[in-house]
Amino acid sequence: MTKAEVAAMLKGQVPELAGVPPAQLDWLAEQGTLETYADGAKNFSRGEEIVALTVVLQGGLSIFIPQAGGVKHLGVFEKGEITGLLPYSRMKAAVGDAYAAGETVLLRLPREKFPEMIASQPELTTALVHVMMDRIRDFTRQQQQDDKIMALGKLSAGLAHELNNPSAAVVRNAHELKRHFSMGPERLKAVIKICVSDEVVDHVNGLVLFKARHGNAHGLSMMARSEREDALADWLERNGLDHSAEAAATFADFDFIEEDLESLRSLLRPADIPPVIQWMNQVLITERLVNEIQEASRRINTLVSSIKSYTHMDQAPVKERVDIHAGIQTTLTLLNHKVKHNQIQLKLEFEEGLPAANIFVGPMNQVWTNLIDNAVDAMEGRTGNILEIRTQRSRESILVYIIDNGPGIPADIQDKIFEPFFTTKPVGKGTGMGLEVVRQIITQHAGRLEMKSVPGRTEFSICFPIG
Structure with missing residues (x-):
């Protein structure tokens, strides 16, 4: 050519x-x-x-x-x-x-x-400068989008991890509840054959319902609980109940003691005690399984609410007056699996009565995610990890501090960490745009982002107007 x-x-x-x-x-x-x-x-x-x-x-x-x-x-x-x-x-x-x-x-x-x-060659130079400006704008936009996708990827991984346990608990307990109810007809047949007064029925009902609502043996030591189970199992076996150990564990869960069961002996014939105990055991097992399903469902609802709150980032960029503590707590919920995996102790010092701030909720959630995730990553593979998050009011501004006790940021690169595409993370773990995105979002809020780091302590502080 x-x-x-x-x-x-x-x-x-x-x-x-x-x-x-x-x-x-x-x-x-x-x-x-x-x-x-x-x-x-x-x-x-x-x-x-x-x-x-x-x-x-x-x-x-x-x-x-x-x-x-x-x-x-x-x-x-x-x-x-x-x-x-x-x-x-x-x-x-x-x-x-x-x-x-x-x-x-x-x-x-x-x-x-x-x-x-x-x-x-002035016109040639000008044309090439325009190419450079377009390239920076396009590449930065792409990297920011990639950073958002990476952030959502981390959160989805955490959400899947956090949802796994409660969803498995719902499935497991629903299956157990179905199996449990399949034995109901035979037990009902045995109970309705019993002829007792209304006073006896009221006593049995009152005892089992009180224990179902208020019985709780969580305060017992392992040894005390084991001794109680053994005593209940002995009583049940002496009074003709098959599989007494299984029933004893259920009664112990609801804080039954031997005297509670002994009160039935004066009200029931010996032959009637086993079916009544089995009916009581069925009521208590049902209560326990329903409580566990309810708690697991509540946990799932909390996680779904958290992710719905977090995804404000996909809504129109309109400022809203919100409690910033809610956004921080939402982020911690979604990153909880990483916090637990790295055995990190959380120290939250939120100022009471902090006024609601006028912010872009989605972008600010991205700020919390990037800074908290960076702090967690910095402590990976270490022991004695502490993540501290503090908030306070300073006149008409809000201050947020995110502090970790990781190895610190080397002094020779501290002036580079806010530069686009600069990252200290291994290949594939960071785009180098996280802190640049944080800086842009804080600037968008007319705020200030600062960092101080020495070995054993890194502090990022954010200051932005209440608005």
Whole structure:
């Protein structure tokens, strides 16, 4: 391909250079060098220094970046598109790997030529600066979207983990309840054959219902509970009940003692005691299973309410006056599996009477998620972990502190952590946009984000107006 052919392609097939005078495009064709790549050949690697402006004249460049432990196809720079180093760009290294898409021809202008271009080719320089601005905007938008998806991915994993136990409990107890009720007809037959006075019926009903509502043996030590179960099992066995150990465990759960059962001996014939005890046991088991289903359902409802609250981020960006503590608690609920997995002690010091703040609820939930998740990750694999979250009012502003006792952020990178695409996490665990997103959201709220870190203590503080 001759220089004249290259210049012709620049003039007719590169939309971003449409307004550039032909003479300046001739200069670009003359000063640049051509490189040819076979289909699938690697053009550059992640982390490699970017040293030249690149115009795709034929074929394309497929870009791949690491994400979530794998590789994501970011897109293709096709024929007529511009990539690589641009005037005034601070880009130093490639964020991904590039491979030729088909037989590919590139025009490359080394950065050593940039001073001459800036001095003598003003329209060309301006066009390339516009390319840079568009690239930053598009790439930042994509990375922010990826960061949101990663955040939601972490929360969905946590939600699935948290939902597993209560949903399994509902299924298990519903199955047990069905099995339990299948034995009801035979037990009912035995009970209705008993002829007793209304006073006896009232006594038995009153005893079992009182224990069902108020009986609780949680305060007993393991030894005391074991001794009580043994005593109840002995009494039940002496009074003709089969499977006495199983029934004894149920009666012990509801704080029955031997004297409670002994009160039945003076009211019932010996032959009537087993069916009455079995009926009482059935009532108590039903009560226990229903209570467990109710508690598991309440837990599921709490989790669903939390995720519905969190997903304000998908609603229109309208400020709402809300209690920020609710958003923080919601985030902690959704990240609870990670907190427990890392054996982290939570210390919450929320100022009472803190006024509701006028905020964008969804974006602010993203702030809590990024900062708390970062703190949890920092303490991974360590012992004695403490996550402290404090809130307080300062005149017409709200202060939030998120503090962890992890290893701290090294002093030599502390001034870089808010830069886009900078991350200390392993490949696939972070996009480098989390803190940049946090900073943008806090700025959107006319607030301030600060960080202090020494070994053993990292503190992020957020200050924003009540509004």
